[in-house]
Amino acid sequence: MNMVVCIKQVPDTAEVRINPETNTLIRDGVPSIINPYDVHAIEAALQIREKAGGKVTALTMGPPQAEVALREALSMGVDDAALLTDRAFAGSDTWATAYTLSKAIQLLGADIILCGKQAIDGDTAQVGPEIAEFLDIPHISYIRKIDEAGGGRIVVQRLMDDGFDVIESSLPVLLTVVRELNVPRLPSLKGKMAAKKAMIRKLTAADIGAEESSLGLRGSPTQVKNIFAPESRKDRKMLEGTIEEKVEALVRELVGLKCL
Numbered sequence: 001m002n003m004v005v006c007i008k009q010v011p012d013t014a015e016v017r018i019n020p021e022t023n024t025l026i027r028d029g030v031p032s033i034i035n036p037y038d039v040h041a042i043e044a045a046l047q048i049r050e051k052a053g054g055k056v057t058a059l060t061m062g063p064p065q066a067e068v069a070l071r072e073a074l075s076m077g078v079d080d081a082a083l084l085t086d087r088a089f090a091g092s093d094t095w096a097t098a099y100t101l102s103k104a105i106q107l108l109g110a111d112i113i114l115c116g117k118q119a120i121d122g123d124t125a126q127v128g129p130e131i132a133e134f135l136d137i138p139h140i141s142y143i144r145k146i147d148e149a150g151g152g153r154i155v156v157q158r159l160m161d162d163g164f165d166v167i168e169s170s171l172p173v174l175l176t177v178v179r180e181l182n183v184p185r186l187p188s189l190k191g192k193m194a195a196k197k198a199m200i201r202k203l204t205a206a207d208i209g210a211e212e213s214s215l216g217l218r219g220s221p222t223q224v225k226n227i228f229a230p231e232s233r234k235d236r237k238m239l240e241g242t243i244e245e246k247v248e249a250l251v252r253e254l255v256g257l258k259c260l
Contacts, residue, residue, distance in 0.1 A: 001054030001150065001171075003045045004110040005078070006101055006131070007038040009062055009069040010121040034069045037116025039076075041177050043184040044146060045114050046077050052150035055079045057108055061089055061100055067200055074195035075187035082108065082201040089205070091217035094122070098130030100215060103208040105135065112154065113174040117142055125176070132174040139174040140167050144181055 012031040034042075045056045058073035060066050061084035070081035084104055092100065105113060113135075115128035125141070132139030144164060145157040152171050157164040159178055187195070205215055213219055237253070239246040 001048070001052055001111045002109050003048060003054060003056045003112045003114065004105050004108055005038070005041050005045045005056060005058050005073070006113065006115045006128070007042065007058055007060050007069055007073060008035045008116075008119050008121075009033070009060060009066045010035045010119055032065070032068065034072055035116050035119045035121075037118060037120075037177065037179065039116075039184045040179055040181050041114040041116050041175075042073055042076055042078060043182045044143075044175075044177055045112070046185070047182065048112065048146065048149045054111075057082060057110075059101065059104055059108065060084065061092075061097060061104075070200050071195040071198065072187070074198050075191040076185060077187075077191060080201070081198065082203055084203050084208070086204040086215075088210075088212060088215045091220065092215065093220035093222045094124050094126040094130060095221055096215055096219040098127050099134055099219065100205075100208070100210060101127070102131045102134035103210045104203055105131065107203070107208050111171045111173075112149065113172070115174065115176045117176045117178050128174060128176040135172070135174070137172045137174060138169045139176070140169060141176045143175045143177045146175075146181070 009032045012033055042056075042058065048054070049056050056078045057080040058070050058078045059082050060069055062069075064083075064085055066085070067083055070083055074081055082104065084100060089096075089100055113131065115131070117128070118125035119127070129139050129141060140156055140158055142159040143156045144159040146154065147157065147166070148155040153168060154171065154173055154175075155166065155168045156175065158167055159180065205212065211219075239249045241249070
């Protein structure tokens with residue numbers, strides 16, 4: 001069974017800076033991490049491999065420095081890694097990103113594709129489902145548990161507001177996962193040493209047979225009009241006293257603000 005885990009290197013949220021001219025995140029010189037939800041996707045793929053066998057490939061799209069994230073995935077136990085890197089990919093929105101990743105997945109081949117439910121730098125939760133649509137395969141979002149995987153089928157629990165749904169799907173399928181799914185393992189020293197020496201496959205637009213008109217800014221139907229960091233507010237007020245006193249004080253504040 002072949003599994004592809006789509007991961008993203010994101011800026012540490014404590015160090016986010018924005019370019020006021022391009023309305024994009026400044027990544028140079030900013031500490032980066034693997035998107036936290038994607039780490040749970042890696043762990044899920046590794047657990048499926050331990051039970052059903054197969055191969056796990058980590059895939060990401062980004063500049064050359066995104067290789068660091070792939071080596072971290074390799075240190076956790078991923079078998080292979082591929083980096084989509086090409087200037088043609090620059091400025092991609094979720095649509096163009098999903099298209100590019102789908103073309104790479106077609107090249108790599110996959111029975112199960114796993115993604116984090118969303119990236120903490122964009123919070124759109126769009127890329128995973130869009131990949132599935134480009135590949136014309138089923139997708140199930142917000143996976144909190146994988147009950148069975150193998151034999152051409154998978155049974156999962158999808159997190160809902162009031163509980164969970166149990167869903168069965170044929171393969172291939174794409175899953176997006178939530179934190180409740182598992183506790184990611186820590187890389188071993190042996191894994192870290194092996195990851196440093198591992199060869200990472202680099203793929204360009206030509207390698208995946210992508211149409212130039214569907215890549216980067218040119219292939220992005222959505223554009224960011226404005227982006228900004230929220231200003232820190234200092235007019236906070238702490239309510240003291242018993243629960244009853246706090247509730248009364250809160251009501252008075254809301255009435256004063258004409259919220260009630």
